[in-house]
Amino acid sequence: MSEEHISVSQYFECLDCKGDLLEEIMTGVQLCTALTDMSELKNGTVEVEYNQFELEGVQWSDGVVDRYQCANCGWPVQDENSQNITNPEDLFEWLIEHKENRDKGDKS
Secondary structure, three states: OOOOOOOHHHHOOOOOOOOOOEEEEEEOOOOOEEEEEEEEOOOOOEEEEEEEOOOOOOOOOOOEEEEEEEOOOOOEOEOOOOOEOOOHHHHHHHHHHHHHHHHHOOOO
């Protein structure tokens, strides 16, 4: 069995906003994060930086992938039946096909 590695940002381009950042949305997840830094920007908004850590005695749940989506606009990655893709194998296949179609000039 051979391994294939792809850089998601080189294969993913949102069909809606053309963004290249893909995120995984999960349900049923318990997650703890540590705040490491905070910055107040000139426009008054505050940015927070986090560092994930584990606590003794915390029960971590595996969660379930609800969908993969564009991190910029929320466009969901869907299969040919307009169903959200929810597993990495299907997503990997979609990304390869998506890039091939994009390279050929197809909009699917």
